[in-house]
Amino acid sequence: MLDETPLFFENSGQKLFGVIHKPDNLNINKAIVFCHAFAEEKLWSHRVYVSLARSLVKLGYLVMRFDYRGYGDSEGDFSSCSITSYKSDIQCAVEYLRNEYSGLTEIGLFGHRLGASIAVNIKDEININGPIILWDPITDGDRYMQEFLRSHLSTQLAIYNEIRETRDQLVEKLEQGEMINVEGYDLSIQQFESITNFNLINITSTLSSKCLIVQTGRNEKPKKDIKLLSDSLGAELLVVKEEPFWREIKQFYFEAKNMNSVTLEWISENYG
Amino acid sequence: MTDSVSAIRFENKDGNMLFGILEKPDKAIDRSIGVLLLSPGIKMRVAPHQLYNKMSKKLTSLGFTVFRFDFYGLGDSEGIVDEKLLADLYGSIQIGRYVDDTKCAIDWLSSQCYLEKFILAGLCGGAVTGLLEARTDDRVIGLLGLGIPVILDGSNVDSSKYLTTGQMDRLHQGYINRLFSIKSWLRLLSFQSDFKVIFKILKSKLYKQNESKTEKVKNAPVDNTNPFFAEAMFDCMDRQCKVLYIFSGSDRLAWEYEEKFEKIYQERLNGYGNIYKSVTIDEANHILTMPKWQNEMLDLSEQWLNLHFNTIPSVNNDEVA
Numbered sequence: 001m002l003d004e005t006p007l008f009f010e011n012s013g014q015k016l017f018g019v020i021h022k023p024d025n026l027n028i029n030k031a032i033v034f035c036h037a038f039a040e041e042k043l044w045s046h047r048v049y050v051s052l053a054r055s056l057v058k059l060g061y062l063v064m065r066f067d068y069r070g071y072g073d074s075e076g077d078f079s080s081c082s083i084t085s086y087k088s089d090i091q092c093a094v095e096y097l098r099n100e101y102s103g104l105t106e107i108g109l110f111g112h113r114l115g116a117s118i119a120v121n122i123k124d125e126i127n128i129n130g131p132i133i134l135w136d137p138i139t140d141g142d143r144y145m146q147e148f149l150r151s152h153l154s155t156q157l158a159i160y161n162e163i164r165e166t167r168d169q170l171v172e173k174l175e176q177g178e179m180i181n182v183e184g185y186d187l188s189i190q191q192f193e194s195i196t197n198f199n200l201i202n203i204t205s206t207l208s209s210k211c212l213i214v215q216t217g218r219n220e221k222p223k224k225d226i227k228l229l230s231d232s233l234g235a236e237l238l239v240v241k242e243e244p245f246w247r248e249i250k251q252f253y254f255e256a257k258n259m260n261s262v263t264l265e266w267i268s269e270n271y272g
Numbered sequence: 273m274t275d276s277v278s279a280i281r282f283e284n285k286d287g288n289m290l291f292g293i294l295e296k297p298d299k300a301i302d303r304s305i306g307v308l309l310l311s312p313g314i315k316m317r318v319a320p321h322q323l324y325n326k327m328s329k330k331l332t333s334l335g336f337t338v339f340r341f342d343f344y345g346l347g348d349s350e351g352i353v354d355e356k357l358l359a360d361l362y363g364s365i366q367i368g369r370y371v372d373d374t375k376c377a378i379d380w381l382s383s384q385c386y387l388e389k390f391i392l393a394g395l396c397g398g399a400v401t402g403l404l405e406a407r408t409d410d411r412v413i414g415l416l417g418l419g420i421p422v423i424l425d426g427s428n429v430d431s432s433k434y435l436t437t438g439q440m441d442r443l444h445q446g447y448i449n450r451l452f453s454i455k456s457w458l459r460l461l462s463f464q465s466d467f468k469v470i471f472k473i474l475k476s477k478l479y480k481q482n483e484s485k486t487e488k489v490k491n492a493p494v495d496n497t498n499p500f501f502a503e504a505m506f507d508c509m510d511r512q513c514k515v516l517y518i519f520s521g522s523d524r525l526a527w528e529y530e531e532k533f534e535k536i537y538q539e540r541l542n543g544y545g546n547i548y549k550s551v552t553i554d555e556a557n558h559i560l561t562m563p564k565w566q567n568e569m570l571d572l573s574e575q576w577l578n579l580h581f582n583t584i585p586s587v588n589n590d591e592v593a
Binding site for chain 1: 281
């Protein structure tokens with residue numbers, strides 16, 4: 001039986017839900033905190049996270065997965081979320097681990113899509129010294145939000161057989177202080193702007209720990225923005241084939257086999 | 273969230289540890305009835321856009337103990353799902369893959385929370401699982417299903433073959449609207465469109481009269497309807513288990529339910545009086561994304577719960593774990 005414990009911890013008076021995956025070893029000295037993706041991408045990729053966590057445990061890592069406020073089983077409303085609240089929640093999860101497991105000498109971060117972007121953005125603020133693993137990081141928040149709004153248009157088409165509100169009109173609504181509902185999520189101007197203004201293209205940070213970026217693609221060619229990010233971080237960049245499991249596809253994605261495999265191999269080589 | 277919310281782990285009959293969240297009402301309004309929110313496919317115990325969290329909040333405020341948990345191989349629970357395609361996973365759920373897990377959850381709630389009566393609620397696959405479990409479990413006194421599928425999914429199923437009239441009408445209107453769209457023509461000419469579906473719709477419109485005559489003559493019995501569905505429904509209702517099914521107006525499952533079950537058994541269903549009710553929320557989509565649809569669903573659920581399960585609040589609840 002796996003050693004996995006569900007728990008609640010607090011940030012700013014609100015409870016956050018998390019799961020600790022414990023390895024067999026008696027002296028646990030290394031851990032990785034998982035930072036999840038945005039909105040429904042988080043749910044579609046949930047089992048992939050669980051599978052990666054279970055694989056990392058076999059390498060001796062303690063893994064902590066948790067839900068940001070406004071997500072999963074944590075308290076809070078999605079409409080109140082922002083990049084700031086996501087960062088604060090990650091910081092809180094890392095602090096929780098440091099307090100609960102005093103033997104930890106190495107803490108790393110793993111993130112997927114927007115979770116990866118936030119992880120790399122916060123690493124210096126919380127003194128991350130373990131591996132930083134970024135799967136398909138979002139480098140351009142503006143473009144990402146435009147894509148998110150596009151799914152609102154798809155819903156309109158499906159329901160009304162026509163587009164009743166364009167993306168510009170939706171943004172206008174947001175600017176007027178109205179909430180807009182995308183895929184069941186109430187998006188506020190606060191969250192929309194915080195992600196729109198968030199980009200990793202010009203990041204200049206140098207890392208105190210090693211970083212791996214895994215990009216999915218049909219061929220081995222890295223995307224320009226990911227290559228730029230990788231260069232500026234001094235990270236290793238690997239491109240693997242994988243279906244876009246963070247949205248609805250035909251396959252049931254129990255695990256991202258190729259991403260898992262290169263990640264575990266890289267960790268073993270660099271932190272073994 | 274208060275202390276009345278707790279994270280739970282319990283074992284299923286194969287020894288897999290399942291994860292769940294238990295939410296209890298205030299003792300003063302406790303109706304001593306447990307509601308299990310059964311996971312819809314792979315969206316685990318929170319459901320799309322946290323729909324189940326919203327339902328839990330409402331249900332606990334009405335005095336119900338709510339338990340949401342992950343079936344084996346999904347969410348945070350242990351276990352393996354071997355199916356490679358979602359359609360196959362959904363198909364296996366529709367014939368009862370998670371009935372045993374549901375029974376284990378009811379057993380756990382009975383022994384740990386001293387509850388004896390249960391309502392099984394869920395969206396899509398969760399609703400079917402509830403129905404199949406309720407068929408043989410007398411502890412289940414109500415079924416609250418959202419967008420329950422009456423058909424069987426599977427990678428070997430050609431969905432275009434089983435389009436209902438409602439689906440065809442809607443798709444037909446959609447194609448007409450797109451006649452003047454360059455993008456749609458590009459999609460068609462680049463072979464990205466589903467030609468099987470387009471052909472079927474055009475054929476049905478061109479030969480509507482003849483086809484209906486042919487269908488009457490042939491009375492083709494072979495279709496993709498879940499063979500367990502009707503039997504399970506009537507078994508449940510025969511033992512007075514109350515049923516509320518809520519459908520979404522823009523969801524193919526609503527048309528499928530109407531054409532493949534409700535119309536066929538209309539007379540028999542009428543005999544059950546208020547034991548059975550089905551309603552459709554106009555325009556809503558399958559996962560009820562818009563708040564107004566969610567609110568309508570919650571209001572309908574509340575009315576139904578108050579009609580059938582308005583038990584006297586229990587104050588003697590000290591033994592509850």
